Amino acid sequence: MTIALLTSNEDPEEWKLEVEKQLGAEIQVWPEIENPETIEYVLASAPPKGAIASLPNVKAVQSLWAGIEHITSDPDFPKHLPIIRMVDIGLTEGMQDYVLGHVMLHHLNTTRYIKAQRKKNWDPIDPPLARQRKVAMLGLGKLGEACAQTLRQAGFQILGWSRSQKEIDGIQCYSGDTGLKTVLSEASILVNLLPNTSATIKLLDAEKLSWMPKGASIVNPGRGTIFDDDALVNALKSDALSAVTLDVFWEEPLPKDHPFWEMDNVLITPHIASVTRVDTGAETAIANLKHLQAGKDLGQLDGVVNPELGY
Numbered sequence: 001m002t003i004a005l006l007t008s009n010e011d012p013e014e015w016k017l018e019v020e021k022q023l024g025a026e027i028q029v030w031p032e033i034e035n036p037e038t039i040e041y042v043l044a045s046a047p048p049k050g051a052i053a054s055l056p057n058v059k060a061v062q063s064l065w066a067g068i069e070h071i072t073s074d075p076d077f078p079k080h081l082p083i084i085r086m087v088d089i090g091l092t093e094g095m096q097d098y099v100l101g102h103v104m105l106h107h108l109n110t111t112r113y114i115k116a117q118r119k120k121n122w123d124p125i126d127p128p129l130a131r132q133r134k135v136a137m138l139g140l141g142k143l144g145e146a147c148a149q150t151l152r153q154a155g156f157q158i159l160g161w162s163r164s165q166k167e168i169d170g171i172q173c174y175s176g177d178t179g180l181k182t183v184l185s186e187a188s189i190l191v192n193l194l195p196n197t198s199a200t201i202k203l204l205d206a207e208k209l210s211w212m213p214k215g216a217s218i219v220n221p222g223r224g225t226i227f228d229d230d231a232l233v234n235a236l237k238s239d240a241l242s243a244v245t246l247d248v249f250w251e252e253p254l255p256k257d258h259p260f261w262e263m264d265n266v267l268i269t270p271h272i273a274s275v276t277r278v279d280t281g282a283e284t285a286i287a288n289l290k291h292l293q294a295g296k297d298l299g300q301l302d303g304v305v306n307p308e309l310g311y
Contacts, residue, residue: 001025002039002040003023006044006052010064012030019282019286033055036054037057038057040058044070045276049074052078053078058078060084064281082298089284090279091143094274096146097274098221098247099147099151100147105267106189107127107156111243111264111265112242112243133188135157135190136184137171138193138222139162140166140171144193157172158171158172159187161183184209187212189216191220192223197309197310200225202226205228209232209235215239216241220247222248224249243265245267246267247268247269247270247272253270
């Protein structure tokens with residue numbers, strides 16, 4: 001099995017050392033590919049444009065991230081190649097930690113008290129118990145389901161929404177336009193873990209944000225493109241929404257002149273909600289590629305991308 005690592009923003013040496021340690025064989029790192037025609041599999045995170053297309057005999061591409069836009073945005077990417085998203089225990093646990101922490105932050109009115117402290121304003125408001133609070137989870141893939149279950153175990157009532165109807169123990173699952181309106185109108189905290197596709201871009205516009213209860217809050221560690229930024233800013237300025245945590249944006253780093261920076265009911269984190277840990281990520285990637293090398297069914301792997309759906 002001949003593997004190439006293609007990255008423009010990871011530490012290639014760290015990944016190379018870990019993959020070779022676990023694989024027991026050498027891998028090649030772009031751009032120092034000695035024999036491009038021998039490469040069978042690619043490990044990719046923001047690969048240079050045209051790099052994958054220059055390897056004529058690649059059989060599959062393993063993304064080192066949960067998303068795939070960093071691969072498919074390359075106009076020269078060979079559309080026939082299967083892509084496997086990173087579905088990894090370290091990435092999942094990191095996202096569970098982030099989502100639980102920031103949902104609790106909004107549940108306990110923490111951003112409100114931070115603002116009150118700056119003004120030396122004593123203004124107590126008792127939050128409901130977790131079991132009295134409804135939280136909406138948009139996106140019920142591997143990450144979404146795991147985070148939804150974490151929140152359910154913390155006591156929250158979970159309303160889940162996905163493109164296609166799902167059945168998940170302990171979670172009220174919805175789908176379709178009617179289901180989305182139900183979920184948004186009932187939940188006082190919204191978590192977005194939807195993928196970036198043509199169907200989800202600006203899905204949450206001014207109309208849909210208006211469906212949320214007054215004073216609701218949002219946690220977005222999924223994709224920035226899901227929201228209409230202007231609509232989100234207006235909802236925050238009018239107090240229709242109380243506060244948001246944003247980890248992902250239309251443009252990253254977030255431009256210095258973006259209004260989010262100056263809003264005291266917006267908490268910005270710099271796309272750190274969950275990252276792929278090198279040790280567990282390498283283990284997952286190697287297991288997937290060994291599965292394919294053995295001639296086993298691609299469809300048996302977690303994270304295989306459906307080209308028609310874009311995730």
